[in-house]
Amino acid sequence: MIEQEIKNDKKGGIECRDYLVSGEKFKLIPASEFDILKTQPVPANLDFYYQSEDYISHTDSAKSITDRIYQLVKGYMLNQKLNWIEKLKSPGKILDVGAGTGDFLLKAKKRGWKVSGIEPNKSARKLALLKDLNLQADLSKVGTEKFDVICLWHVLEHIPNLEEEISNFKALLKKDGILVIAVPNFKSHDAEYYEEFWAAYDVPRHLWHFSQKGINNLFSQFDLNLISTKALIFDAYYVSLLSEKNKTGSSNYLKAIYRGWISNWKAKESSEYSSLVYFFKN
Template sequence: MTKTSKVLLEVKDHSVSKETFQLVKNAEMDFLETIPQPAENELGKYYESEDYISHTDAKRSLFEKMYHVVKSYSLNKKVKLIDSFKTEKKTLLDIGAGTGDFLMQAKTKGWEVTGIEPNENAIANATKKGITLHTSLDKIANEKFNVITLWHVLEHLPNLENQIEQISSLLKPNGVLVIAVPNYKSYDAEYYKEFWAAYDVPRHLWHFSKEGIAQLFSKQNFGISKILPLIFDAFYVSLLSEKYKNGKMNYFKAFQIGMRSNSRAKATGEYSSLIYVLRRAK
């Protein structure tokens, strides 16, 4: 961080370390950076929580049960999206595959699936479902894919531009890259400010806007061909944000804020989370 960098917010890690981090505007592009960023060999400790739901299949609470109901619906929508792409072959790489549910669903629709997931607990859960995952992109450096997906993963990646370059090298020339990330310009982000759960520091190292994604991927000659909303994220994020702000999940208030966020986004396009469909520029 330079002396001229402006700290926009100070945000607490509510779920694991309770440490406080700063959000700083990137000097070149329209996204925010988490400062300080943990060293790569220290990142793992910030994921060591039974509450980190994407690495488990737990259904202990009403919140977790609701999460899995919405997850099942979302998986079907995601597979329908990649099925809509006209690719020469149905080869799919999912980066940050979690417990393998998306790949399992895609496999039933005829996709040849490959997944990357560094977390050991998530890999173990995926293995039980018959999905084998690799721990890093280096393991598949010589392969090429028609579709590469990152569902709420890009914000977690250290050495961001180097990783995007590596991901780009794995995509076939006419392939499709699908990125889903939270949108820090959404209404729920503005409403909850430092309590907005989708900041999720320091696991989220970067915080994106539509302009930031366009600028970042243009460096690898990608253009955005489509932007789609993730409607349910406004409710999920608002529930967690209520917990962080007030100490409990106020379902009614979270529903209100989620509805308001989605309603305003119909005019602005600034949904709580967005899916970007990217293709290489001709």
């Protein structure tokens, strides 16, 4: 349905550049009814665009100042994410889709969860294995096991066959199970300020770009009920830092902190935070 909306849309869309790997330009085409954007064209070989040492979610790197900031905030947020989940569900079976190097699952395991994870990237899976986490390459390896919680932390935007995969996630949830979706929000102030330089567009790795309305419209098709929304307030600072580099060619820490603070301050009234976590009940 979303694909058909895109084909029928005549708007030009925003033009963005891949700042991580190729330097190529891509367009963000509106799917108007859903308030969702899609990256076009979609490269035939998406794996190529993940082949960078700077793609930090596939590494445990702490080489640069930016890397160290990322890892420090990530460590704090692992506990916060589980606290949010455990207010809705007692520890049971949890599946992390796009588990990266496994740190979220490792923390969940220590807190009493029975953990499973999916991670397509071979290098990330190897790093997770060093933490005694055996991640699977794709969802087909999970079988018919049912889960109390399924998490996608900044993963939904990477999935090509979006509606098919959401249907698969729903099928793997237990009755009253929780689906956790964290995605960037292109209606945030930092997105509006940085425009085509906004790092969370991250074309072409991010195939989809969501607003709150878009997420609600999309998931309402699957009878998944939105029960809570949380803000990832640190994302505004990190995304602003990367966006500054995209825009000016250098990291401007003071300006990035200021822009991130402004974005979060404005979001207190608008609720349009840089990234949001949506909790859906099956």
